[in-house]
Amino acid sequence: MKCITISGPAGHGKDTLAHKLKLKLKAKGQKVFIIHYADYLKMVATQVYNWNGIKNEVGRDILQKLGDKMRAQDEMYLINELIKIINLVKNDFDIVLIPDARFPREIECLKSIGRTVSIHITRVDYESILTTEQNNHKTERSLDNYPYDYSILTYTDKEIKEIDMIIEDILN
Structure with a gap:
């Protein structure tokens, strides 16, 4: 299975890029x-802390603090949960898109699963x-100096011209 991680600042289009890549x-x-x-x-934040799913100032604060608690308990906490799911379904899929990598270890650990391509938008x-x-x-800062495979600079409502090049690289 090939893994594609997408990183970037909050609100910069990580999920939008993931959905475009998935369609293509x-x-x-x-x-x-x-x-x-x-x-x-987010499941824990919703079910335990009654988070309403909105990433406003209060919502993002809940998510950041809860994530800090999880990583304080085990820095691999969220990584291990995701890897369990990937390993469960890896024979049913060719590619997994992960549009919220925020730490170097979240990208590096995927290399044991398969070819990993990192994108920053x-x-x-x-x-x-x-x-x-x-x-x-x-x-928001841990990947500031990470050596991504692709760095995309884009504008709101503009086509991302690098998508086809990234897809060709992934498929070859």
């Missing part, structure tokens, strides 16, 4: 699914809605 890869006959490291975190015309504290949180 499926059109080429690939079996693809999208999963997030934060899916488990920045929407240059987007102004962050995060507070200064949230923007400086380790989940």
Whole structure:
């Protein structure tokens, strides 16, 4: 199974890029699914802390603090949950898209599963809605100097021209 991670600042189009890649890869006959490291975190936030699913200042604060608690207990907590799911379904799919890698180990650990391609996306015309504290949180800064396979600079509502090149690389 091939793994594609997508990283970037909050609100810069990670999920949008993942959905575009999924559509194009499926059109080429690939079996693809999208999963997030934060899916488990969001489930706990919703069911235990009554998070309403909105990533406003309060919601993002809940997610960052809960993620910190999980990583304090075990830095591989969320990684292990995601890898369990990938290993469960890996024979049924060709490619997994993970549009929320936030730490180097979240990218590096996937290399044991299969070929891993890392993408960073920045929407240059987007102004962050995060507070200064949230923007400086380790989940927003840990990959600042990571050597990605692809770095995409894009604008709101513009086509991402690198998609076809990335797909060709993944399929070869």
